[in-house]
Amino acid sequence: MATLITVLKSGGRYDATWVARLARGVRRHAPAFGRILCLTDLPLAVAGVERVPLRHDWPAWWAKMEAFRPGLADGTVLLCDLDTVLTGPADALAEPGLAAMEDYFHKGRVSSALLRWQGDDLSPLYAAFAAEPERWMEPGSCGPVPNAVHGDQVVINHWLARRALRPAFVQHRYPGLLDFYDPRRDAHGPVVIFIGEAKPDTARGMVHAAWAGEEGPAPSLPDR
Numbered sequence: 001m002a003t004l005i006t007v008l009k010s011g012g013r014y015d016a017t018w019v020a021r022l023a024r025g026v027r028r029h030a031p032a033f034g035r036i037l038c039l040t041d042l043p044l045a046v047a048g049v050e051r052v053p054l055r056h057d058w059p060a061w062w063a064k065m066e067a068f069r070p071g072l073a074d075g076t077v078l079l080c081d082l083d084t085v086l087t088g089p090a091d092a093l094a095e096p097g098l099a100a101m102e103d104y105f106h107k108g109r110v111s112s113a114l115l116r117w118q119g120d121d122l123s124p125l126y127a128a129f130a131a132e133p134e135r136w137m138e139p140g141s142c143g144p145v146p147n148a149v150h151g152d153q154v155v156i157n158h159w160l161a162r163r164a165l166r167p168a169f170v171q172h173r174y175p176g177l178l179d180f181y182d183p184r185r186d187a188h189g190p191v192v193i194f195i196g197e198a199k200p201d202t203a204r205g206m207v208h209a210a211w212a213g214e215e216g217p218a219p220s221l222p223d224r
Contacts, residue, residue: 001034002094003073008040009063018082020046025086032094061152068126079115085200087210088190092174102169104195106146112153125159
């Protein structure tokens with residue numbers, strides 16, 4: 001069974017509404033994900049989403065490193081940012097195999113907005129980070145990098161590269177699947193990614209409608 005994992009850390013812009021809206025999009029457009037887990041330090045109660053308490057008080061995006069904890073899921077696992085919006089068929093994300101979104105600004109580098117692996121394959125990454133979180137969170141801990149901000153994906157990219165683990169980039173593996181939000185046009189999809197200051201709650205047109213659940217009824221499935 002494929003599992004989608006998202007992370008909600010308190011103290012920021014996101015709350016349970018974002019979890020519910022991502023989960024609704026997944027159920028509608030990527031039903032191959034049989035489980036949806038949310039790692040959080042909040043008393044989350046969202047239908048169809050399994051709440052998993054965060055173990056550490058790692059700040060901001062560093063909480064995403066807990067997604068690699070062992071024992072969370074078997075089979076295909078996808079880490080997915082809360083500000084992802086699905087507007088069309090996206091079951092390809094649930095296929096097996098190590099894959100990641102390529103960083104929008106820095107080609108050839110991994111983005112943690114979408115990152116896929118199998119079972120506990122990346123649990124050693126969690127173990128390494130949990131053993132020395134302060135060191136890993138220190139800018140420069142991964143050597144010179146092009147990213148303006150030292151964050152979780154810098155560490156993930158560094159760790160994978162040192163072990164010669166090269167994820168397939170989603171943009172190359174599934175051409176046309178990802179779409180980066182552009183307020184100058186309405187049609188987007190099937191998987192809409194937000195970069196910079198743009199977010200689904202301030203988006204326009206069809207993307208905001210998809211995020212807010214205003215798309216209308218889900219398509220009916222054919223009789224078997």
